Amino acid sequence: MSSVSSDVFFDDEKLQQGADENFVEMEVFDILDQARRENPALTRKEEITIAVNLCKEKLRLLSDSDEKEERTLRQGYLDKLIQLGLEKQTIDDEDGEKEEIVRVRGHSFVIQPIRGRNPTCEVCMTTIWKLMHAWRRCKYCGLRTHDKCTSSVGRMCASSLVTRRDFSLNMNICQEQGLAAQNYRCHECAHPLSFEESSTLEPRLCDYSGLYFCSSCHWNDQMTIPARVLHNLDSEPRPVSRASKQLLAMIDNRPLIPLAAANPMLIKLNSSLKRITRIRSDFLFMKCYFVSCRSARQLRILQYLCRHQHFVESADLYTMSEMRDIVSGKLLEEMEDIHQVFVKHITEECETCKGNAFICELCTDKQIIFPFSDNVSMCCKCLAVYHHKCFELRSRFCPRCERRSKRAPVDIDPNERL
Amino acid sequence: MSGTRRKALLKVIILGDSGVGKTSLMNQYVNRRFSNQYKATIGADFLTKDVMIDDRLVTMQIWDTAGQERFQSLGVAFYRGADCCVLAFDVTNAVSFKSLDSWRDEFLIQASPRDPEHFPFVLLGNKIDMEANRAVSAKRHVTMAQSWCAAKGGMPYYEVSAKEAVNVEAAFQAIARDALARESADTSDFPELENNINLNENNRSSSSGGCNC
Ligand SMILES: Nc1nc2c(ncn2[C@@H]2O[C@H](COP(=O)(O)OP(=O)(O)OP(=O)(O)O)[C@@H](O)[C@H]2O)c(=O)[nH]1
Ligand SMILES: [Mg+2]
Ligand SMILES: [Zn+2]
Ligand SMILES: [Zn+2]
Ligand SMILES: [Zn+2]
Ligand SMILES: [Zn+2]
Ligand SMILES: [Zn+2]
Ligand SMILES: [Zn+2]
Numbered sequence: 001m002s003s004v005s006s007d008v009f010f011d012d013e014k015l016q017q018g019a020d021e022n023f024v025e026m027e028v029f030d031i032l033d034q035a036r037r038e039n040p041a042l043t044r045k046e047e048i049t050i051a052v053n054l055c056k057e058k059l060r061l062l063s064d065s066d067e068k069e070e071r072t073l074r075q076g077y078l079d080k081l082i083q084l085g086l087e088k089q090t091i092d093d094e095d096g097e098k099e100e101i102v103r104v105r106g107h108s109f110v111i112q113p114i115r116g117r118n119p120t121c122e123v124c125m126t127t128i129w130k131l132m133h134a135w136r137r138c139k140y141c142g143l144r145t146h147d148k149c150t151s152s153v154g155r156m157c158a159s160s161l162v163t164r165r166d167f168s169l170n171m172n173i174c175q176e177q178g179l180a181a182q183n184y185r186c187h188e189c190a191h192p193l194s195f196e197e198s199s200t201l202e203p204r205l206c207d208y209s210g211l212y213f214c215s216s217c218h219w220n221d222q223m224t225i226p227a228r229v230l231h232n233l234d235s236e237p238r239p240v241s242r243a244s245k246q247l248l249a250m251i252d253n254r255p256l257i258p259l260a261a262a263n264p265m266l267i268k269l270n271s272s273l274k275r276i277t278r279i280r281s282d283f284l285f286m287k288c289y290f291v292s293c294r295s296a297r298q299l300r301i302l303q304y305l306c307r308h309q310h311f312v313e314s315a316d317l318y319t320m321s322e323m324r325d326i327v328s329g330k331l332l333e334e335m336e337d338i339h340q341v342f343v344k345h346i347t348e349e350c351e352t353c354k355g356n357a358f359i360c361e362l363c364t365d366k367q368i369i370f371p372f373s374d375n376v377s378m379c380c381k382c383l384a385v386y387h388h389k390c391f392e393l394r395s396r397f398c399p400r401c402e403r404r405s406k407r408a409p410v411d412i413d414p415n416e417r418l
Numbered sequence: 419m420s421g422t423r424r425k426a427l428l429k430v431i432i433l434g435d436s437g438v439g440k441t442s443l444m445n446q447y448v449n450r451r452f453s454n455q456y457k458a459t460i461g462a463d464f465l466t467k468d469v470m471i472d473d474r475l476v477t478m479q480i481w482d483t484a485g486q487e488r489f490q491s492l493g494v495a496f497y498r499g500a501d502c503c504v505l506a507f508d509v510t511n512a513v514s515f516k517s518l519d520s521w522r523d524e525f526l527i528q529a530s531p532r533d534p535e536h537f538p539f540v541l542l543g544n545k546i547d548m549e550a551n552r553a554v555s556a557k558r559h560v561t562m563a564q565s566w567c568a569a570k571g572g573m574p575y576y577e578v579s580a581k582e583a584v585n586v587e588a589a590f591q592a593i594a595r596d597a598l599a600r601e602s603a604d605t606s607d608f609p610e611l612e613n614n615i616n617l618n619e620n621n622r623s624s625s626s627g628g629c630n631c
Binding site for chain 2 (some may be wrong): 118177285288289291292293294299351352354355356357358361366369370371384385403404406407417
């Protein structure tokens, strides 16, 4: 069965608008990216000022012609300006009403209350005694420090790392280069390391990055490693550095793992993966039914996907938490349940969806069939569905395409007919 | 099965190029509402309306379809069992008239009605409120549409405006009446035969167990 892209049903105009928005976003992103490289300590407020100036400059340069392209582009910059203005206001409000937010290396450290357990400061490695020490936590990555230590944080905020456009997960299994390659120093803080007996210099390997860290920057946290689960379905947690732990926690629910693309053999050989892949391709077809079905919209049937919404956006990406559930078998169970609800709506409960089914044009069988039925084939040009056997028997000849090709778009003056 | 009791459900399909006003016609007829805003129909969906035809309560199930190829519903199983097919064009748009043949063919092939020659089609020429913009002069236009209808076995032709609700009610009433008349003619002609066909069909599918191709 050939696959259908899920955007078969998207509006051109929306796509165009989207493209313009993206263009503006990309420009803003690029200029900020560059600014951050020049000054890694840039605060969000400073970033906003840079972005605002860019938009204003671009608007000045744009002619005020009424061409559609110019108009949408202008709108794009205006929208961005408004959005930036609002964001600045929120920051100002937060800054004003609460104790100020300390921004270091992409983190946004906020003063914390004194309730709860006493955590460890990630900078000085000593306990934060909440009753005695003011302390802060980054609202994006959760990093905890003493108030006095925030200014010396060396680690970039995991949240700002993963939102960079050039961010990609490391998909290579722990490529350890040896301590010599790091000059016998911690990769993060450059603290000297050695394998000799003294325990303070003990090097700790991070299984995600393949790099060595000191005991301050590596607390023996255990995480599932993307490369290992992708290549070997190995979801066993392994020791990682603090930075890797924070990063992996951050991306746990983002669809970033390209399972089929990176490992097609695995899917062929593993029956439950095969089934999962099939269900995901079914979901894409089912979405085509749901977008034109009023009752499916009223029922909000796609909400059944819960944290798997991305299943109807693309066919191949998984989140790390889904990868763990693939290994444990939980994901397949969950997907079968959702699949059942969807199938029931389309093939039994809904008049509209049943109406949008197919009847094989190549034989006299009157049973309705769907792109996700068993033993059917789909014409990859017009998406018509036939019984697999009928279609193969006719050497994949598609009568619907044939008819469409005859329906050449002729612009004949109707007067000719008279 | 008694000769007089037939399903009081009429299934009507509206086909035609994008923008001719299929959705507007259906909305005008069912909800008495019109909007100048164009929103492309995606896929195919139906609305129902109960109407009285000569003391009979009839439910009309009207299927609205997408004219734009990329928004057309995947399958068109809903063509099967249709009682009437409404072909619509825009009197201010010559191309939409040109496409009528192919819409009719597409319907006949996919619906494969028992008697394609006599299957009830109705032609609607919409947007007559835009008289000034007509692709051809009003009079020639009517002639052209009428001769096309005559060539297709005499299908009825109505000039309508979804915007100003001109003739919409009347056209759909006529559609219902026509389809209903045909139905009762069908049953009174061959009441026995109909039952037999159904029986045979059931036997065939149950013994062969679906598609054996
Ligand atoms: N002036 C005028 N405009 C009309 C009339 N009927 C429809 N329109 C307008 O024509 C445009 C298209 O109407 P729709 O009913 O959405 O067309 P459609 O045939 O359903 O189009 P698709 O869904 O793309 O196949 C809309 O902007 C309507 O407001 C009419 O009778 N008169
Ligand atoms: Mg429409
Ligand atoms: Zn942070
Ligand atoms: Zn500290
Ligand atoms: Zn270190
Ligand atoms: Zn439905
Ligand atoms: Zn077949
Ligand atoms: Zn085809």
